[in-house]
Amino acid sequence: MTTVPLSGRRAQAARNDAVILDAAREVFVADPAAPIAAVAHKAGVGISALYRRYPSKEELLSKLCLDGLLIYVGIAEEANAALDAGADPAETFVTFMRRVIDADTHSLTQKLAGTFQPTDEHNEAAQHAGRLNTHLVERLHEARVVRPDMAVADLGLVFEMIAVIRFGDDERRSQLRHRYLALLLAGLLLPDAAPLPGPAPFPGEFAGRWVKKD
Numbered sequence: 001m002t003t004v005p006l007s008g009r010r011a012q013a014a015r016n017d018a019v020i021l022d023a024a025r026e027v028f029v030a031d032p033a034a035p036i037a038a039v040a041h042k043a044g045v046g047i048s049a050l051y052r053r054y055p056s057k058e059e060l061l062s063k064l065c066l067d068g069l070l071i072y073v074g075i076a077e078e079a080n081a082a083l084d085a086g087a088d089p090a091e092t093f094v095t096f097m098r099r100v101i102d103a104d105t106h107s108l109t110q111k112l113a114g115t116f117q118p119t120d121e122h123n124e125a126a127q128h129a130g131r132l133n134t135h136l137v138e139r140l141h142e143a144r145v146v147r148p149d150m151a152v153a154d155l156g157l158v159f160e161m162i163a164v165i166r167f168g169d170d171e172r173r174s175q176l177r178h179r180y181l182a183l184l185l186a187g188l189l190l191p192d193a194a195p196l197p198g199p200a201p202f203p204g205e206f207a208g209r210w211v212k213k214d
Contacts, residue, residue, distance in 0.1 A: 019043045020050060021067070024060050029111050036060065061116040068105040069125045075099045076132035083136070089143035094185060096136070097158075101177050106159040107166070113209040122210075147193040151200035158184055 023043035027034050036057045040047045054060040079096035083089060100106070118126075133152045140146045161184070165176050187193070 016043075016045060016049065017053060020045060020053060020060075021064065025064055025108070028061065028064065029107050032061075032111050032115050058116040061112055062119065062122070065108050065112055065116070066119075066122055066125065068103075068108040069122065069129065071103050072100060072105045073125055073129050073132065075103060076129060076136065080132055080135050080139075083139045089140055090145040090189060093136075093140055093145065093189075097181060097185060098178065100159055101162055101181055102174070104163065106156070106163040109156075109209075110160050110163055114211060114213045117212045118210050144191045146188050147190045147196070149196050150188055153201040153203070153206065154188075156206060157201060158188075 020039065020043045024039045027038050027042050031038075036050065036054075037047055039060065040050045043050070054063065075096060079092055079099075082092045082095075130152070133155055137146075137150065137152045137155070140150075141148065162177050162181055165173060165180065167173065168176065
């Protein structure tokens with residue numbers, strides 16, 4: 001399929017949108033209560049230009065989280081496709097975990113859950129992500145490459161634990177995140193490990209965080 005180049009004005013609008021979203025992610029992950037004017041300042045655009053694209057802070061937060069969710073879905077789809085094609089389960093799992101950590105989608109979950117009202121599009125993407133996670137974990141258990149009591153819900157909290165690491169520059173932060181991911185993977189890739197204490201997170205414990213707080 002041939003891609004039609006964007007016109008000069010449309011291309012500039014797309015670039016501006018990318019700059020705004022990058023700035024919004026940086027601003028709101030650091031401080032979810034920051035005003036939308038801080039995003040305009042960070043992006044180097046006028047507040048009127050920002051409002052033309054995103055009429056409210058809630059719409060901007062909604063877009064950030066949907067984009068992050070869709071990135072996660074794409075990574076999970078590729079991991080499941082690799083398993084279905086006969087790829088090594090342990091290697092596929094490690095690659096999946098590393099890619100999600102590099103995408104840093106769970107910093108958005110940590111910081112922005114409850115700051116906006118999820119849409120049907122968010123809910124559908126989240127449900128799809130849940131199905132992908134379930135399929136992935138089932139395949140890992142079938143292959144006996146992870147501990148038998150690792151639950152689907154454990155994945156989300158593992159990613160969030162790693163996302164807590166936010167100090168240092170980008171390179172140092174990446175080094176530290178992959179160091180501690182390796183430590184956590186060492187505990188997950190133990191098919192004969194002793195049982196874990198306590199149950200995994202319940203579904204409502206995750207979903208409840210996305211109810212917008214007044």
